[in-house]
Amino acid sequence: MALPRSTPNSWMQSLDFPSQLFRTGRDDYELYEEEDEFVLRVELPGFDPEEITVAWDEGVLNIAAEQADEARxxxxxxxxxxxxxxxxxxxxxxxxxxxxxxxxxxxxVADATATGKQIPVES
Structure with a gap:
């Protein structure tokens, strides 16, 4: 089964996590879950560590970077x-x-589970 080749539609984009999982094309990150942790790798070539901000807020990880080239x-x-x-x-x-x-x-967190409900699939 192949992943879709089109970009996610607008309703998926507002959900952040699922749209990231199914995005195809030019990806600048890799996200996976190991036994007891998530690991996120983001390509940020050309930035210095002090130009990168990583922040956590109620289940959302924000990554921002900014670099000014005064000469250009x-x-x-x-x-x-x-x-x-x-x-x-x-x-x-x-x-x-x-x-x-x-x-x-x-x-x-140990014994953490995703919240929500299971949706039955009908045929």
């Missing part, structure tokens, strides 16, 4: 939001930046 009168910016379906131990989130790659590790 240009500004380079990046901003992404990622929503997570499980409770994250926000005091234990870590972020490292090496060789143009930002890696954020988000430990999942």
């Amino acid at each position: 009168n240009q500004r380079k910016t990046y901003h992404r939001r990622f929503r997570f379906p499980k409770a994250v131990a926000d005091d234990d989130i870590t972020a490292e930046y090496h060789n143009g790659i930002l890696e954020v590790t988000l430990p999942v």
Whole structure:
């Protein structure tokens, strides 16, 4: 089964997390879940660590970067939001930046489950 080749439609874009999972084409990040944590790797070539901001707010990870090139009168910016379906131990989130790659590790709270309800599939 192949992933869709089109961009996500507007209702999926407002959901952040699912649209990130199914986005195809030019991706600048990789997100996966290991046994007890989420790992997010974001390509941010050309930025210095002090130009990158990583913030956590009630289940949403915000990543922003901004760089001004005064000589060329240009500004380079990046901003992404990622929503997570499980409770994250926000005091234990870590972020490292090496060789143009930002890696954020988000430990999942033990026995955390996604909230919501199961939707029956009818035929």
